[in-house]
Amino acid sequence: MARTPSTMLPLGTEAPHFSLPDTDGGTVALDDFREAPALVVMFICNHCPFVKHVRDGLADFGRDMAEKGVGVVAISSNNVETHPADSPEKMAIEKREAGYPFPYLYDESQEVAEAYQAACTPDFFLFDGDQELVYRGQFDASRPGNDVPVTGEDLRRAVDAVVDGREVPGEQLPSMGCNIKWKPGKGPG
Numbered sequence: 001m002a003r004t005p006s007t008m009l010p011l012g013t014e015a016p017h018f019s020l021p022d023t024d025g026g027t028v029a030l031d032d033f034r035e036a037p038a039l040v041v042m043f044i045c046n047h048c049p050f051v052k053h054v055r056d057g058l059a060d061f062g063r064d065m066a067e068k069g070v071g072v073v074a075i076s077s078n079n080v081e082t083h084p085a086d087s088p089e090k091m092a093i094e095k096r097e098a099g100y101p102f103p104y105l106y107d108e109s110q111e112v113a114e115a116y117q118a119a120c121t122p123d124f125f126l127f128d129g130d131q132e133l134v135y136r137g138q139f140d141a142s143r144p145g146n147d148v149p150v151t152g153e154d155l156r157r158a159v160d161a162v163v164d165g166r167e168v169p170g171e172q173l174p175s176m177g178c179n180i181k182w183k184p185g186k187g188p189g
Contacts, residue, residue, distance in 0.1 A: 005174040016115035020105035023092035036071035050177035057150035072102040077113035078181040120177035
């Protein structure tokens with residue numbers, strides 16, 4: 001299983017715009033979260049073992065964040081020609097089966113993943129109420145096979161700081177996962 005770290009987009013970066021189709025049939029845009037005290041943008045997919053490992057934790061996280069008024073959105077940017085398990089139709093099934101309470105969006109052009117410098121699945125970005133990046137990195141220290149429980153503690157600690165009006169504490173460690181499955185001519189370098 002190849003391990004790709006997140007690129008660690010510079011803190012303070014303004015949230016790149018997105019307007020993408022949701023698996024529920026609508027369209028979700030960055031502007032839909034202007035009133036949220038914080039916004040978590042995560043890049044995930046259906047087939048990645050790293051995402052499958054945290055799947056239940058992501059669903060729990062989404063429910064907990066909804067109670068706090070925090071916006072959460074998941075985006076899949078994988079090339080479905082080479083990875084048909086990540087197609088929008090299968091994303092809709094995955095959202096339902098996983099119990100994801102947040103929008104699950106399809107980035108067919110991969111332009112949103114490029115704008116966020118997303119590198120892996122899962123990859124997490126937390127923006128404050130001004131939609132400036134205050135955290136990027138891992139959900140927690142759990143990885144497939146390391147016997148560390150999935151808690152989301154790193155991302156949860158960062159969200160709590162934003163919601164409480166405090167500075168996001170501590171060192172930010174990169175997320176780790178499968179690389180985004182880029183179309184020819186897309187992605188890094």
